[in-house]
Amino acid sequence: MKRGHRPVVITNAERSPSDQLRSREIRYVLMMSVRAVCLVAAAVLVTAHAPLLWLWLPICGVGMVFVPWLAVILANDRPPKDRYRLVHKLHRPAQPDADPRALPSAAPPRVIDADE
16 A cells, blocks of 8 residues: 555445446436326326316426426436535544644654554
8 A cells, every 4th residue: 555545435435427327317217207107197187087187287297397307407416525515524523623823834744653
């Protein structure tokens, strides 16, 4: 292992871009399937002259209009950056704030290790 290289803890590692893309594709297909179900349900309700048609058609219409919009928005979205994630902040050890009166150090302190 190289000096200065810290191993990545698997619980804090980000998902690979291909995994993120795959999950967004699955979510998109599922949401568009809901849209297709709304379209088919509206067609069946109109042909069957279902009771409360005045209630069911707007519900199906909302599903056909807003679900595709949300599907596109969520498919193009990516996970939030670590600095905005609450979970990441909870797992990070607390770092003391630097004293504003302290002088900045020119170089980090030298650490002497027994393995060197």
